[in-house]
Amino acid sequence: MNIRLMEGQAGDPLQERRNALAKTAAILAADAIAPFEAASTVSYRSSGRTLVVGSAAQALAWADHLATSLPVTLVLLDEFEVGERPYPVFAARAVAVAGWLGAFEARWQAPGQAPQQGKFDLVLDLAPSPLISTHQHPHGYYAPGLDEGARRAAAAEMMEMTGDFEKPKYFAYKERLCAHSRNGLTGCNACIDVCSAKAITGDGDRIKVNPYLCAGCGACGTVCPTGAMSYNYPSPAHTGSRIKAALRAYFEAGGEDPVLLFHGEGGAPLLAAQADELPGRVIPLALHHTASTGIDLWLTSLCYGAAGVTVLMTELEAPQYAAALDTQMRVAQTVLDGLEYAGPHFQLLRVSTPQELALALQHAPRGETPAQPATFNLAQDKRNTLDYALDHLFRHARRQPQSVPLPAGAPFGAIAVNKQSCSLCMACVGACPSSAVMDTPNAPQLRFVEQNCVQCGLCANTCPENAITLVPRMAFGETRKQTVVLNESQPFHCIRCSKPFGTLHMIETMLSKLSQHGAFAGNLDRLKMCGDCRVIDMMQPQDEFAVPLRRRP
Incomplete structure (x- = not known):
């Protein structure tokens, strides 16, 4: 039983009033931070060319309506005599649409006819099933379903969608940090899997983001283990400054046990409907999207003094977002439990009514926090922020273990190397994207820095000897930052020029595996030579090719 939680539910009316006043001060302090301005934008241009798709009963009237203001093309999914229309009409059984505002491409085909195609700026999709199935639809694509109100709203918005438009470029990408792939072997697909707009695809050893499809959820930055993908609307530093200002004002006004309630656009109406019923210690903080929050932001909030973090999601957010946040909350709570901070500290809500929200917030987390609030600021690099937060939590922890085991798939940990199998190749x-695994120029030595490891698995997938195993855990203190030697061997010197070129173990392995190979059979000494000497030896004439000489009589 969580005694602190039960005490909090019982409540002190006087303290509750203080908390309510302190919450007001916190909200004002957060709002006083200057709004974030996007550094770069993405531009769209639309001349209003509109494609309407659907059966005659569903689409014909809406095509007529839109044609009063927009150049319309109608593709009917059934055979129907429409008579004369001031716009092109086609019949088709198969239709495919892809693209975004100002750049849609459509293909359709009627039975027995050649495929046709066209380019459009806007699409009104009234087909039985959406032609674009992503959870987050691209700008300019409307699939309102059967609801007449939603159809009217879509048509009204489409009539205004001509001209030039722009949106922020929500993300930043540092490809040198990307752990997606190396040498054709896949490591991390986290951002690709979580994107509800299908804006991210693999591009060789890196990933590629289509900024026109990006919906600005920030989930890619949340799940990225290395910080290669980061959310830029707002920047982590800006969000951190709002959190720090809110909590400072809350404590200065006499508030206790604050909970930060992160919410997006979908959660605002629910909060407004229950504004007077929410606990005084719950501080709402609006974000562009709740999927942009993650373990670095949450642990930093606790370091600043928050007793808990609640993330409010609604049915508007994609289900994979909730799954990703739930996974990160479990990792974060496991770390805090290992340090013996009494919890729980995190709450992920997915509610649809104000009443459900009010009930859930009566059980908002009331976890134990460090005795001294942290003063560091959020860094742009999430791994740096995590380092600051983990160091602070460790210094003030009741228990200070060397490490805490984490669930499989966690982006923190070590690797175990089977020294008998490892040939130090x-x-x-070469595969490690984060410089966690390193060699030594002057000796056959494999070194490792746990702080840098993101558990992408590229080292294990690349190892030809299957000698590497991932060990998900969170290490603390100096051991996390220290360089340790995982394996080493004696250097092997070329038998011809004495230059070191490998390890004794590697040469022994090669001799064992290649002794029957045609290129080395009968010439095993070549395996004991460096590359230069091996070539020289292969180019020298052999006795069996020498032409014997005879003395002239």
Whole structure:
């Protein structure tokens, strides 16, 4: 039983009034931070060319309506005599649409006819099933379903969608940090899997983001283990400054046990409907999208003094967002439990009514926090922020273990190397995207820095000897930052020029595996030579090719 939670539910009326006043001060302090201005934008241009798709009963009247203001093309999914229309009409059984505002491409085909295609700026999709199935639809694409009110709203918005438009470029990408792939082997697909707009695809060893499809949820930055993908609307530093200002004002006004309630556009109406019923210690903070929050932001909030973090999601957000946040909350809580901070500290809500929200917030988390609030600021690089937060939590923890085991798939941990199998070929070094695995120029030595490891698995996938195993855990203190030697061996010197070119273990392995190979059978000494000497030896004439000489009589 969580005694602190039960005490909080019982409540002190006087303290509750203080908390309510302190919450007001916190909200004002957060709002006083200057609004974030996007550094770069993405531009669209639409001349209003509109494609309407659907059966005659569903689409014909709406095509007529839109044609009063927009150049319309109608593709009917059934055979129907429409008579004369001031716009092109086609019949089709198969239709495909892709693109975004100002750049849609459509293909359709009627039975027995050649495929046709066209380019459009806007699409009104009244087909039985959406032609674009992503949870987050691209700008300019409307699939309102059967609801007449939603159809009227879509048509009204489409009539205003001509001209030039722009939106923020929501993300920043540092490809040198990306752990997606190396040498054709896949490591991390987290951002690709979580994107509800299908804006992210693999591009060789890196990923590629289509900024026109990006919906600005920020989930890619939340799940990215390395910080290669980061959310830029607002920046982490801006969000951190709002959190720090809100909590400082809350405590200065006499509030206790604050909970930060992160919400997006979908949660605002629910909060407004229950504004007078919410606990005084719950501080709402609006975000562009709740999927942009993650473990770095939450742990930093606790370091600043928050007793808990609640994230409010509604049915508007994609289900994979909730799954990703739930996974990160479990990792974060496991870390805090390992340090013996009494919890719970996190709450993920997915509610649809104000009443459900009010009931859930009566059980808002009331976890234990460090005795001294942190003063660091959020960094643009999430791994740096995590380092600051983990160091602060560890210093003030009741228990200070060397490490805490984490669930499989967590983006923190170590690797175990089977020294009997490892040949020190250093393939893992070339595959590691975060410089966690390193070699040594002057000796056959495999080194490791746990602080840098993101558990992408590229080292294990690349290892030809299957000698590497991932060990998900959170290490603390100096051991996390120290360089440790995972394996080492004696250097092997070329038998011809004495230059070191490998390890004793590697040469022994090669001799064992290649002794029957045609290129080395009968010439095993070549395996004991460096590359230069091996070539020289292969180019020298052999005795069996020498032409014997005879003395002239």
